[in-house]
Structures are given as structure tokens and as C-alpha cells.
Amino acid sequence: MPERSDRTPSLTGARVHLIEDADPALRGVPDHVAASWRRSLSCGVDPRAVAHSYSTDLDLGSRLIRCAQPVIEQLAEEIAGAPMCVALTDDRARLLIRRDSDSCIGRALDRVYFARGFGYAEDTVGTNGVGTVLESGTSVQIVGAEHFVEPLQVFACAGAPIRDPFTGRIDGVLDISCRSEDSTPLMLSLVRSAAARIERNLLLDRDRVQQALFELYSRVDARGHDAVLAVGRRVVLANTAMQTLLGPADRGALEDHLRFAMSGPAGLDDRLVLPSGTPVRVRRSTVSAGGDVAGVVGVVRVLDDDHPPAGSATRTSRPLASGSGPAPDEAGTSPAWRAAAAIVEEALRADVPVVVLGEPGSGRATLLAGIHRRVHPAGRVVLVAAEEVEAAPAAVAERLLRAGRGAELHVLRDVDRLSPPAAQTLLDRLGGGARPVEGLAATAAPGGAAPSPLLAVFAASASVPPLRHRSADAPALVRSLLGELAPQRRIRLDDEAMRLVLRYRWPGNVRQLREALAAALRVRPVGCIRAQDLPTYCSSVPRTALRPVDEAERDAIVTALRATGGNRVAAAAELGLARSTLYRKIRHYGISV
Numbered sequence: 391m392p393e394r395s396d397r398t399p400s401l402t403g404a405r406v407h408l409i410e411d412a413d414p415a416l417r418g419v420p421d422h423v424a425a426s427w428r429r430s431l432s433c434g435v436d437p438r439a440v441a442h443s444y445s446t447d448l449d450l451g452s453r454l455i456r457c458a459q460p461v462i463e464q465l466a467e468e469i470a471g472a473p474m475c476v477a478l479t480d481d482r483a484r485l486l487i488r489r490d491s492d493s494c495i496g497r498a499l500d501r502v503y504f505a506r507g508f509g510y511a512e513d514t515v516g517t518n519g520v521g522t523v524l525e526s527g528t529s530v531q532i533v534g535a536e537h538f539v540e541p542l543q544v545f546a547c548a549g550a551p552i553r554d555p556f557t558g559r560i561d562g563v564l565d566i567s568c569r570s571e572d573s574t575p576l577m578l579s580l581v582r583s584a585a586a587r588i589e590r591n592l593l594l595d596r597d598r599v600q601q602a603l604f605e606l607y608s609r610v611d612a613r614g615h616d617a618v619l620a621v622g623r624r625v626v627l628a629n630t631a632m633q634t635l636l637g638p639a640d641r642g643a644l645e646d647h648l649r650f651a652m653s654g655p656a657g658l659d660d661r662l663v664l665p666s667g668t669p670v671r672v673r674r675s676t677v678s679a680g681g682d683v684a685g686v687v688g689v690v691r692v693l694d695d696d697h698p699p700a701g702s703a704t705r706t707s708r709p710l711a712s713g714s715g716p717a718p719d720e721a722g723t724s725p726a727w728r729a730a731a732a733i734v735e736e737a738l739r740a741d742v743p744v745v746v747l748g749e750p751g752s753g754r755a756t757l758l759a760g761i762h763r764r765v766h767p768a769g770r771v772v773l774v775a776a777e778e779v780e781a782a783p784a785a786v787a788e789r790l791l792r793a794g795r796g797a798e799l800h801v802l803r804d805v806d807r808l809s810p811p812a813a814q815t816l817l818d819r820l821g822g823g824a825r826p827v828e829g830l831a832a833t834a835a836p837g838g839a840a841p842s843p844l845l846a847v848f849a850a851s852a853s854v855p856p857l858r859h860r861s862a863d864a865p866a867l868v869r870s871l872l873g874e875l876a877p878q879r880r881i882r883l884d885d886e887a888m889r890l891v892l893r894y895r896w897p898g899n900v901r902q903l904r905e906a907l908a909a910a911l912r913v914r915p916v917g918c919i920r921a922q923d924l925p926t927y928c929s930s931v932p933r934t935a936l937r938p939v940d941e942a943e944r945d946a947i948v949t950a951l952r953a954t955g956g957n958r959v960a961a962a963a964e965l966g967l968a969r970s971t972l973y974r975k976i977r978h979y980g981i982s983v
């Protein structure tokens with residue numbers, strides 16, 4: 391094969407043929423480059439310009455950056471004499487770090503948007519040393535005319551994937567770029583060995599995190615005869631007492647509960663009822679290492695009947711007020727949901743202001759309303775929208791202070807969305823949290839840059855898990871929602887439709903599930919709802935957020951696959967796509983039909 395620089399005219403000719411002729415043989419073009427050109431073409435990449443996409447939501451404190459930083463510094467020293475740059479991207483080809491050995495190469499790369507925050511995915515900028523690595527899963531060197539997009543043909547780049555040592559998943563790409571005339575085959579071996587060093591650091595780092603969990607577990611286990619359960623991101627540790635205390639279903643439920651608790655407050659005392667009806671108390675501590683949550687260690691005790699858990703009342707059948715909405719416990723049996731219900735019930739019984747944290751649509755207001763009706767069957771729930779508070783915080787505060795006691799619960803919705811002045815006015819008028827306001831509850835989204843000062847008013851807080859973290863509740867929720875949406879009809883989901891419901895991530899939570907079921911009922915008002923009756927998005931679990939144009943493409947693919955009974959060859963023909971392109975897009979959108 392001729393030297394790379396001598397091949398420029400034949401590569402240029404082959405590429406032009408491909409663009410004009412759709413599918414020539416591409417003789418003389420290396421296989422990995424030809425495959426990448428075809429992918430670039432089928433994705434509609436413009437061969438004349440670098441399309442730029444910029445993201446602001448980069449994770450600059452990630453484990454990947456922490457483990458890569460020292461290796462990048464060392465690599466930058468190794469190439470200091472040559473006009474090159476070292477770059478690190480995340481698994482979506484977005485540049486996280488760029489270190490230039492001289493300012494000329496830096497300026498040249500800036501001009502083609504090879505800079506922090508910009509994306510170099512192959513389906514956006516065509517064949518390159520970052521996106522092509524992610525698409526092919528192997529290290530590549532792309533020199534000069536091998537780039538699909540003309541403005542990139544003055545560069546050469548070598549990229550290697552950085553894989554998570556446990557999962558094998560590609561976490562990012564390490565890349566060395568320079569002008570094509572400065573390119574050397576050494577770039578590829580340099581970048582490969584540096585990526586291997588980063589993977590070693592990831593392994594050591596993971597060990598450190600797991601070590602921290604193991605140390606606390608061992609300390610707690612050594613303290614006595616208690617049953618101890620530790621749950622980390624990929625390990626579960628249980629001592630002998632734990633292994634004999636509970637059956638497999640209860641153990642699984644408890645593990646789920648601790649896994650969910652990893653994202654909650656650091657140390658707490660939970661009381662919950664396991665699926666077999668066994669009431670337990672869990673004293674748990676969260677373990678952190680270097681800013682990462684390593685896991686949760688829980689000491690578990692079965693409670694006797696004299697000390698039922700606070701949530702155990704949820705299992706007795708108290709009547710709900712007539713005309714009440716769904717009973718939260720009927721649609722929530724997972725430990726995380728029960729734990730939230732128990733805290734809310736305890737707070738409402740003691741008339742302590744309680745805030746329910748959770749993602750929008752997860753059922754926070756429904757939980758508060760359902761439990762209030764249980765505690766005060768003749769009571770009333772007043773939902774106060776954030777917009778109403780925002781418009782007149784002082785007037786709302788007056789109303790809350792004057793409200794009828796005991797049987798009336800005012801729920802301030804989405805208090806995290808209030809502007810700081812509105813939140814402050816409300817807080818001041820309610821007495822700054824110094825004395826409890828009766829009959830008051832709120833909902834808020836967890837996290838956020840600065841928690842609302844208003845949260846000081848609420849002495850109790852409960853966390854409602856997002857629907858995707860309590861898939862055990864999904865079948866009961868579906869039954870409850872179908873009963874509400876089609877009260878007089880015998881309707882259910884078939885197994886395949888239920889499988890989609892369990893697999894989909896439901897970013898809009900229960901509200902979105904309700905909308906999906908309402909849409910399916912419009913297609914099939916009676917009988918058995920099938921997978922193809924659910925909205926097309928339910929058949930897709932993409933790895934990244936989709937743009938509207940991607941959603942339209944995803945919907946077209948799902949519709950074609952549903953129409954052809956899942957036959958990919960027929961679907962590709964109907965869509966006018968090459969079969970390989972369809973397979974790639976099915977993978978990209980996480981489509982399951």
C-alpha cells in the first residue's frame with residue numbers, strides 16, 4: 391500500500407464517487423474508513439462543512455476526568471516537542487479536556503470547533519478520531535483525506551476508546567490530533583497505551599470506592615450479632631445473620647430499598663414492611679469515597695408486633711373518603727414507596743409540616759392527598775400551584791395561617807420553582823420556620839443548585855422514587871390508572887405491552903404513564919392493549935436525550951417495524967434505508983419491537 395500522503399488523490403476520488411454515486415466499491419480505501427464514510431453519508435453529514443453542536447451539561451467532576459487527568463499531563467509532556475494536542479471526550483464524543491503543545495495547533499482546532507463542550511460524534515462531523523472510535527469500538531488513526539468532511543482533511547488524529555474495566559462499556563475517548571503533515575504512526579501507539587493507563591486508574595479508583603464500602607460493612611459486622619446488609623453500585627454484602635433472617639423476595643426488596651437510599655440523605659432510620667408482610671427497621675449509613683457514593687450499609691432488625699413500623703397502618707384497610715382519588719398504597723408496594731408513605735403518614739398524624747421530594751409527575755401530591763384522606767376521612771386537600779404563590783406570596787401565607795385546622799391540608803406544589811423573593815416572602819410571613827404551621831405540606835424536586843430557603847418550614851421530608859426506580863409498582867399502577875381512565879371497561883395490557891412499560895424509563899413518571907395509557911385506550915378502547923397500541927416512544931430507550939428531529943426519525947422506524955411485524959429487511963425497504971443503517975439506528979435509539 392502506498393504511503394498515506396501519496397494516497398490523497400485516490401482517497402479524494404473514491405470519496406467523491408461515494409458522495410455522487412451512493413455506493414461504489416471504494417477500492418483502495420481502508421475498510422474501517424470506507425465503513426465510516428458510508429455511515430457518515432447515511433447520517434446526512436455535510437461533506438463541505440463542520441457541523442457544530444455545543445453542550446453545557448458536561449460532567450467536569452467525573453471519575454473519568456479524575457482518572458484521566460494525570461495520564462493526560464504525562465502524555466502532554468511526552469509530545470511537548472511536536473505541534474499536537476491531546477484531547478479527552480466523554481462517551482457522547484463531547485470534548486472535556488484539550489491540552490495543546492503549541493498555540494498554532496490550538497487556534498487551528500478552535501476553527502473547526504474541536505474545543506471543550508463541542509461534539510465530535512461521527513453522525514455530526516463524519517469520520518474522525520473520536521466519533522469513529524465510538525462507532526467502531528476500536529482505536530483508529532484518521533489522516534488527512536480519510537476525514538469525510540473537507541475542513542478536517544488538513545488534520546490527522548488518533549483515538550483510543552477508554553473502557554470501564556468492569557462493564558466493558560466505553561466511557562470516553564482519548565485522542566491526539568495534529569496537522570496531517572506532522573502525523574506519525576506513533577500517535578496511535580501513544581494514545582493506545584495512555585488509554586490503557588487511564589483504564590488502570592479507573593480500576594484502582596473503583597477498588598478504592600468498593601474498599602470504603604467493605605471497610606464500613608466489616609466494622610458494623612464486627613460490632614455484634616446484628617444482620618448487616620451492604621449495597622454498592624455493583625456489590626451486595628450480607629453477613630450470616632442477614633442471610634438467615636429473610637427470604638429471597640424480602641431480601642431483594644430490602645436491597646432495592648438500600649439502592650434507592652443511596653441517592654437520599656446520608657444516615658437514617660427507616661421502618662418498612664417487606665413483601666411477605668414482615669415489618670423491619672433499618673439503620674443505614676451512606677459510604678462516600680472521593681466525592682462518589684460507594685454504597686449504603688444497613689443494620690436490619692425484624693420488629694415484633696408491639697413495635698410496628700410507622701407505615702404498618704398502611705396495610706390495614708381504613709376506608710377512604712367517598713369520591714377519593716387513587717389510594718397510594720394500592721398502587722405502591724415497593725419498599726421505597728412504602729417508606730415515603732410511612733413518613734408522610736407519621737407527619738400528617740402529628741400535624742408536622744412535610745415536604746415530599748421527587749421528580750415531577752411521580753405522584754407526590756397524590757401521595758399526600760391519599761394519606762390525608764386516610765388520616766382525616768372527612769378532610770379536604772387544597773392544592774396550591776407554584777404560579778399562585780409566585781403571584782401573591784403574602785396573600786397565600788395569610789390564607790395558610792387562617793386555614794381551618796386539622797381536617798384541611800394545604801399542599802404547596804413545586805416550591806423549588808419559586809423565585810427567591812417569593813420564597814423568602816412566604817418564609818417570613820410563615821414565621822421563618824420557628825413554629826410549625828398546621829395543615830401544611832409541599833412538593834419539590836430533589837437536588838438543584840440552591841435548595842429553597844422555604845424548606846426550613848418543613849420539619850419532615852419524604853422521597854418519592856421516580857417510576858423507573860419502582861418498576862415493581864408498575865403493574866398495580868397500570869391497573870389503577872386503567873380503572874380510572876376506563877371505569878366501566880374490562881381492559882388490561884398483554885405481556886408484551888407490560889414488558890415495554892417495565893423497560894421504558896418514564897421521564898415524565900406516572901403522569902406520562904397515564905397519558906400513554908389514555909393514548910392506547912383511544913386506539914383500543916376495550917379488550918387487551920398490545921405493545922403497538924402504546925405510543926411509539928415506549929418502544930425506545932435511547933442512551934442520550936433526543937432532539938425533536940431524532941424523535942421523528944425514531945417514531946418513523948418504530949412505526950415501520952410495527953407495521954412489518956418486526957421484519958428489519960422489510961422495514962429498511964419501507965424506510966428507504968440501508969439495512970446496516972437501520973440496524974445502527976435501532977441500536978442508537980434502543981428500539982425494541
Ligand SMILES: Nc1ncnc2c1ncn2[C@@H]1O[C@H](COP(=O)(O)OP(=O)(O)OP(=O)(O)O)[C@@H](O)[C@H]1O
Nearest residue numbers: 716718721750751752753754755756833870900901
Ligand atoms: N399512585 C398513583 N395512583 C394513580 N395515579 C397516580 C398515582 N401517582 C400519580 N398518579 C397520577 O399521575 C399524575 C401525576 O401525579 P401527581 O400530580 O401526584 O404528581 P406530582 O409528583 O405531584 O407532580 P406534579 O407537580 O408534576 O403534578 C396524576 O394524574 C395522578 O393522578
